[in-house]
Amino acid sequence: MAQIEKSNHNSDQREAGRLQVLDVIRAAGTIARIDIAKETGFSPATVTVITSQLLESGLIEEITPEPAADAKPSTRRGRPRVSLRLRGAAHLIAGIKVAHNSVSVLILDFEGSEVVSHDMPMPEPRMATPYFCETLKRAVSQACAKGGFALSDLSGIGVAMAGLVDAKRNFVYWSSSLTDRNVNLGAHLDRVLPCPVFIDNDANLVAKAEHLFGEGRKVDDFIVVTIEHGVGMGIVIGGEIYRGERGCGAEFGHTKVHLDGALCQCGQRGCLEAYVGNYALLREANIMDREMPLADIGMLFKRAEAGDAMARSIFERAGRMFAMGLANIINIFDPKLIVLAGEQLSFDYLYADAVLEAMHQSSIQVDAPLPEVRVHAWGDQMWAKGAAAYAIEKVSALTVREVPVDA
Amino acid sequence: MAQIEKSNHNSDQREAGRLQVLDVIRAAGTIARIDIAKETGFSPATVTVITSQLLESGLIEEITPEPAADAKPSTRRGRPRVSLRLRGAAHLIAGIKVAHNSVSVLILDFEGSEVVSHDMPMPEPRMATPYFCETLKRAVSQACAKGGFALSDLSGIGVAMAGLVDAKRNFVYWSSSLTDRNVNLGAHLDRVLPCPVFIDNDANLVAKAEHLFGEGRKVDDFIVVTIEHGVGMGIVIGGEIYRGERGCGAEFGHTKVHLDGALCQCGQRGCLEAYVGNYALLREANIMDREMPLADIGMLFKRAEAGDAMARSIFERAGRMFAMGLANIINIFDPKLIVLAGEQLSFDYLYADAVLEAMHQSSIQVDAPLPEVRVHAWGDQMWAKGAAAYAIEKVSALTVREVPVDA
Missing domain, CATH: 3.30.420.40 (ATPase, nucleotide binding domain)
Known part of the structure; x- marks a missing residue:
C-alpha cells in the first residue's frame, strides 16, 4: 500500500515536472534548455530527460536558428544553440462561449494561435439538455468544417456558460441556458462529442483569458467583474482560478x-x-x-x-x-487589480x-x-478564447500523463 | 547576473526544502526519515542531508525508542529505528494579543508546548506609539519573569492587534489600540525588544490558530469570522492566510x-x-x-x-x-467551513x-x-496562541536560512 502511494506520488511529480516545463516553454515562446533549467530550478539533466519525453510525444519541437547571413565563421563555432517551442500542430482545441443569442466557437492550435472563429445563432436562449448538447455539437462541427477538418480532429473542447457550474465534475447546478437543473452536462456532451469536454462558469473563463491574454497578464492576484446580462465575477489567486468548495463561489x-x-x-x-x-x-x-x-x-x-x-x-x-x-x-x-470586462x-x-x-x-x-x-x-470571441485556454491546460495535463517514461 | 539569480534560486529551494521537512516533522510529532521522504516526495538521500543540517543546528533531535520490555532479542536485530522530532528547547517564542482591556501573552517552546501564560491589564485602551511599545514590553517581560527567564531568551514575538495591518511590512495603517495612524510599528518595537517581532491583524492570527490547533485543522480552505467589539475575518486559502495586496483584505x-x-x-x-x-x-x-x-x-x-x-x-x-x-x-x-470565533x-x-x-x-x-x-x-489566550504560532513559523524560516549548507 505504502509502495503504491509512493509510486503514485512519483508519477504525480513526473507529470507536474512535465507540465511545469510546458508552462515555461508556453510563457517564453521559444527557449533553450539551459534557460528552462534556470526558470524551473530543475537540474540540466532533469530538463534533458523531460524535454526529450515531450519531443518524443510531439508536444514540443526543436528550432535551430539560422546563423545571420553576415555572421563570420568564428561566431558559428561549436554546436548551434537549439531552442524549444510548443508544436502548434500537436493539438487542435476548441473553446465555446454560450450566450443568450449565439454560440461562439474559437479553435486554437496547441500554441494558442487562432485557427478558426465561428458564430452560430442560438435557436432558443434556454433549452432542454439533449437539444442543448446537439446545438453545441452543431456549432463546433460548423467551425471545424470552416477550417477544413473533422470534429474528430479536436483534442478537447472548453465550454463557458453562465450559471452555477462545478468545473471539477463538469456538473451544472443551474444555468440560464438550460431548462433542467442539476445536469451532469459533461456526461451528456461526452455522448455526442468525440473528445474530452471541460465546462466552467463563463466569468471564471474570462478571468482565465484576462490572465493569459488580457489585462491580468503577469498579475497573479486579481478580480474580474463581468457585466453582461447579469453580473459575474472571476477570482484569480496565486495565478489560479479560485472556484470554492462546490464550484459556487464568486x-x-x-x-x-x-x-x-x-x-x-x-x-x-x-x-x-x-x-x-x-x-x-x-x-x-x-x-x-x-x-x-x-x-x-x-x-x-x-x-x-x-x-x-x-x-x-x-x-x-x-x-x-x-x-x-x-x-x-x-x-x-x-x-492589486480589478478588471471590469464585458460586451x-x-x-x-x-x-x-x-x-x-x-x-x-x-x-x-x-x-x-x-x-x-x-x-x-470585448466580445464573445474573447470569452471563447478563455474556454479554449482552459481546455489547452486540461489537454496538456492529460497528454503529459500519457507520455511514456522511457520516451 | 544570471549566475547570481540562479544561486538565489538554489538557496531559496534549499530553505524551502528545510521548511517543508520541519513542517512534516511538526505535523507528525515524531517521524522516521523514511516517512519524511514519503511525505515530502524528496529522495531518502536528500532527507538525510536536510535532517543532518537541522540536527546540527539544534532545531530537531533524534529519539531512539526503548525496545519493549518483553521484546525478544530476535525482534531487536539490526539498528533500532530512529525517529526525529522538534527540539522544544531550540526556541522560546511569545505571542501577544492586544485587546481593549488587557494584553495577553503566551510563551511557547519550539514544539508549541505552553511554557508561560500571562495577562496584564491595559493602562488605556488607546495609546500613542512609544507608550504602546513600552506596554507590550512590560507585559512580555512580566511573562518571562513568571517563567524564570530573561526577555533576551526569546527568539521571536508575534503580535495580534485589531485594525489594518500590513503584515509583510510590520506596518499598522490604523488600529483601535493606537492613537497614531500609519505607524511603522515593527521598527518601533525593534528598538525596545531584543528579538524579531511579527505583527498581524488579530483575525488573521485567529485563523492561523484555528488552522493549527482549532476547528480548521486539516481544512485548507475556510473562513473565520471573529465577533468581539467589532466584526473581523480571517481567510485561509490553500492552507495559507490570504492577506491581500496591501494587507487590508478580509x-x-x-x-x-x-x-x-x-x-x-x-x-x-x-x-x-x-x-x-x-x-x-x-x-x-x-x-x-x-x-x-x-x-x-x-x-x-x-x-x-x-x-x-x-x-x-x-x-x-x-x-x-x-x-x-x-x-x-x-x-x-x-x-467548506465557516468558523464563528470570539469571546x-x-x-x-x-x-x-x-x-x-x-x-x-x-x-x-x-x-x-x-x-x-x-x-x-475562546478567550484572548487562544488569540495569543495564533500570534505565537505565526512567530514560530517566521522564526523557523529565519533559522533555516542560517543553517550552514555543510552542516
Missing part, C-alpha cells in the same frame, strides 16, 4: 446589498443584480412609463443621455449600488467616473493606493 | 450592507459593523430609552431575554443583518438558529450541502 451578482430588498431573477431579495441588471433597470423604467419596452436598455440609456430625469435617476442609483458592491470586493480581497460596456453607467469615485469612498481608507481598475470591453 | 465588518446606511465608527455609512457591533445596538437602545447605559450590552441582552420587545427587535435585526453578511461570504467564497459568544444573537437559517436562505441554492458553520468560543 457569485458577486447575488451578494445581498439590501436586507429584504428588490426581487431578483434568482428568487431571492436584495441581490446586487436586482439593482444593476438590465431587467432591474427596465422594471423601474416601466413603473414610470408603461410604454417603455421591457427589453430595450439602449433606449433607456439614450433617454438618460438626453437628460430625462427619470432615466438618469435609474442609472444613477444602479451606479451607486454597483460602486458599493465593488467596494465590498475591495474590502474583502484588497486586490455591454458601451453603456458606461456602471463604470463612469462617478461610480469609481463612489467605490473609492466606500473602500477601507489607508494611506496606500487603492486597487487599479481597468475597463476591458 | 475587512468583513466594513463591507456595506445598506447604501447610505447607519454611520459606522470608521466614518463611512452602511458598514455591517454599524448594524451588529455592540455600539450600534446600544445606540439604538438609547433612542428608545435614554436611561439605557451606552456601554452595557449585557443588560440589553438580559432585557431581550426577559421579553422586552424593543430589545428583542434590536437583536433580531442585528442577527438578520449578520446573516446577510455571512451569506455574502458564502456566495463569494463558497467555503463574546455568550450573547448568542449572532449565531442563533434563526440567524443560520436566514444565512442559508440568502445563500446561493444548489443541490449540494451548504458550508458547515462551527461556533468556537
